[in-house]
Amino acid sequence: MTALTGRHLSRYLALALLFQWDAVGGAPLDTVRLFTENFDPKNDKELSLELEPEKFNASFRLATEFFFGVINNLQELDKDIREVSTNWTLERMSRVDVALIRLAYYEMRHREDIPFKVSIDEAIELAKTLGDRDSGAFVNGILDQLCRKLEGQLALGK
Helix, strand or coil, X not given: CCCCCHHHHHHHHHHHXXXXXXXXXXXXXXXXXXXXXXXXXXXXXXCCCCCCHHHHHHHHHHHHHHHHHHHHCHHHHHHHHHHHCCCCCCCCCCHHHHHHHHHHHHHHHHCCCCCHHHHHHHHXXXXXXXXXXXXXXXXXXXXXXXXXXXXXXXHCCC
C-alpha cells in the first residue's frame, strides 16, 4: 500500500469509498464517516492502510472530492455508461469495475484539469491490481467508448 502516492492514492481511496457505498448503501456522508473510523491512521494504526497521517489526509481530501463528484453526478454517469456498454448491464458488471468506470468517467466529464488519457490509464492500472484478470481490458473498452463519445461532443461544441 505505501507505494501509492498523490492522485493515484486518492483514486484508490475514492474507489474504496465508492465500493463501500455501492456494497452497503446508505448516505454518502455515512460512508465517509465509517471509512475514516476504520482506516484513518489517527484512529487505528493497525488498519490504517500503512499510511502516515499527513499522507492519508492529503490524499483523502481529493478522494472525497472524487467520491462526492461521482455520487452527485451518478444518474448522468450511469446513463452514458449504459449507452456504451452493449451486452452488459451495470448490475452484471463487477462492483470494482463499475466503481472504476464511474470514477474515471466522472474525471473525464467534470475534471478539466485531468486529461482523458490519464483518467483511463489510472483506471486500467487499478483494474489490473484490484479487479479480476479481465478487468483491465473490460474497463479499457468501456472507457474508450466513453472517451470517443466525449471527444465527439467536444468536436461538435456541446
